Amino acid sequence: MGLLTIIRKNRQKEREMRILFLGLDNAGKTTILKKLNGEDIMGISPTLGFNIKTFVHRNYTLNIWDVGGQRTLRPYWRNYFEQTDALVWVVDSGDRMRIRDCRDELHSLLLEDRLAGASLLVFANKQDIQGSMSSAEIRDALDLLNIKSHHWKILPCSAVTGQNLVEGLDWVVNDVAGRLYYSTLAEQPAMPGIRDEGREHNSPVVEPKIAHS
Amino acid sequence: MSASNQALSQEFYAHFQATRSDLLARLDVLSTGKNNSEVVEQLAVDVLKLRKGLTDATDFLPAYDQRQCDIRMKEIEETLQKLRAASSGKPKFAFKRKANKPTIPLSSETKPTTEPVFQPHESDPSSGGLSLSNHSYQYLTLGSIPTSSASSDLTISELDHCIVNLLLPDATHASISPPPKITALHVRNVRNSVLILPRIDGSALLHDLSRCVFVLGCHQYRMHASSDTDVYISVSSNPIIEHCTGIRFSGYPQLFLRSGAFAPPKDNMSSSDHLAVQDFSHIRATPSPNWSILPASEVIPDEQWLLSANVEKVGVDSILEKLIPRP
Numbered sequence: 001m002g003l004l005t006i007i008r009k010n011r012q013k014e015r016e017m018r019i020l021f022l023g024l025d026n027a028g029k030t031t032i033l034k035k036l037n038g039e040d041i042m043g044i045s046p047t048l049g050f051n052i053k054t055f056v057h058r059n060y061t062l063n064i065w066d067v068g069g070q071r072t073l074r075p076y077w078r079n080y081f082e083q084t085d086a087l088v089w090v091v092d093s094g095d096r097m098r099i100r101d102c103r104d105e106l107h108s109l110l111l112e113d114r115l116a117g118a119s120l121l122v123f124a125n126k127q128d129i130q131g132s133m134s135s136a137e138i139r140d141a142l143d144l145l146n147i148k149s150h151h152w153k154i155l156p157c158s159a160v161t162g163q164n165l166v167e168g169l170d171w172v173v174n175d176v177a178g179r180l181y182y183s184t185l186a187e188q189p190a191m192p193g194i195r196d197e198g199r200e201h202n203s204p205v206v207e208p209k210i211a212h213s
Numbered sequence: 214m215s216a217s218n219q220a221l222s223q224e225f226y227a228h229f230q231a232t233r234s235d236l237l238a239r240l241d242v243l244s245t246g247k248n249n250s251e252v253v254e255q256l257a258v259d260v261l262k263l264r265k266g267l268t269d270a271t272d273f274l275p276a277y278d279q280r281q282c283d284i285r286m287k288e289i290e291e292t293l294q295k296l297r298a299a300s301s302g303k304p305k306f307a308f309k310r311k312a313n314k315p316t317i318p319l320s321s322e323t324k325p326t327t328e329p330v331f332q333p334h335e336s337d338p339s340s341g342g343l344s345l346s347n348h349s350y351q352y353l354t355l356g357s358i359p360t361s362s363a364s365s366d367l368t369i370s371e372l373d374h375c376i377v378n379l380l381l382p383d384a385t386h387a388s389i390s391p392p393p394k395i396t397a398l399h400v401r402n403v404r405n406s407v408l409i410l411p412r413i414d415g416s417a418l419l420h421d422l423s424r425c426v427f428v429l430g431c432h433q434y435r436m437h438a439s440s441d442t443d444v445y446i447s448v449s450s451n452p453i454i455e456h457c458t459g460i461r462f463s464g465y466p467q468l469f470l471r472s473g474a475f476a477p478p479k480d481n482m483s484s485s486d487h488l489a490v491q492d493f494s495h496i497r498a499t500p501s502p503n504w505s506i507l508p509a510s511e512v513i514p515d516e517q518w519l520l521s522a523n524v525e526k527v528g529v530d531s532i533l534e535k536l537i538p539r540p
Contacts, residue, residue: 025418025435026416026418026433026435042432042449043432043449043450044432044433044450045433045451045453045491046435046450046451046453046491046493048453048491048496070435070453070455070493071437071455071456071493072455072456072494072496073493074268075268075272078268094342094366094397094399095399095418096368096399097370097399097401097420100294104261104264104290108261108264108265108268111261111262111265112265128396129342129365129366129396129397129415130342130365130396131342131343131365132342132366146254
């Protein structure tokens, strides 16, 4: 193995992101992923355990972990925290009765050291269903405005129609890339200091020389 | 290993108790005196930390302790929630679960009331979609739902001794047109009731059912914290139960499949899928003790499903008596 190979491999590794999909059961985590992957979404069973999906999205390899949200499975979520670059929190926008549960679970995740610095995308799913809460309602119900520890965004979406799913991934990739591979982006987004804490690899050993257009 | 677990759980328990009494004391001070939202928020953070500690401790904490701590934790969280609501001048957006139980006694000696019992309460958990809630001793049909839209989320909650029949009425007396298309179903706190629903184009999420008969077609079926209920189901994935006991499964009644009330399934729905129930509270190789297949001899025969004709003759109560499984 020559030096070039090592460098290439390293570089390839650098362009990977690990994304964790969590949320209460019935939020539509698996359905969103299957929809993104172009798979059938009609016969999905509630997730017992977890699924892994790997996408290539805008030149980044995304390793997406989708862990079941049933109450009995939630204690196992923490087994998936390590090395997470972004957390995607999926909400069933029609589930008014459990929105407090949803808020509490999310906020206790945000206290996790191992998730510190991860970007947070909240998907307000099931917008195709009439009577669903709007993303503004969910933002307030989940108390998102009080989150200071993570860079976050909320997007209304629908796993059935596909609305905003790709846009959500775009935001995740952009936000994580802005933090980890900032040298590859044409514009460097301003980075709040808090997000850099605990990140040792802000300057990759090998800086990919692309995307300076 | 177990010895160290024991030590860990003892240590945790001591910590939990100490923190809890501290939190309670602070809550007490805040609730009696004048409070400002900053102090409340700090308290909220501490409560969350304790909750997280509890979650982390699930690894080694015995099930009983977990449950006890969880109950204590919920008390604290509820008190805090009340305090928060009181402290913030302009009320923040919050959903409250109705705490007061319906005033209708469950015993059968009481005379069934014939009037609908309405209990209007603030922050209706189902505002937005279709909703059917707070009824007892009623026969409820599509006409009972305040319809607002053609395609929607349906919430059924707080029912006791009710029959809910949301199948389309016969063409002869079709009064509702077009019928609402239900795309999601949430059910909570339904007791001693029979619910007959058509196939919905989406998922069903149920909490706290007891002594019910439930008929439904859906894509996904999740049932939580329920007991002694017979489920007649047609589902295109594996139905799941969690924290349930005494649940029995059977297929969607043939009678309704034949009548026009049930749109023919368009996907590869096999009739035996209701047998592949997964119990998330019993993830083991052994069969779950919490559910079983409804024996053919106990399946409700076709003629007894013809409720609308019978209900006027014999009344809701005697039909319920006949259909609901005895524990």
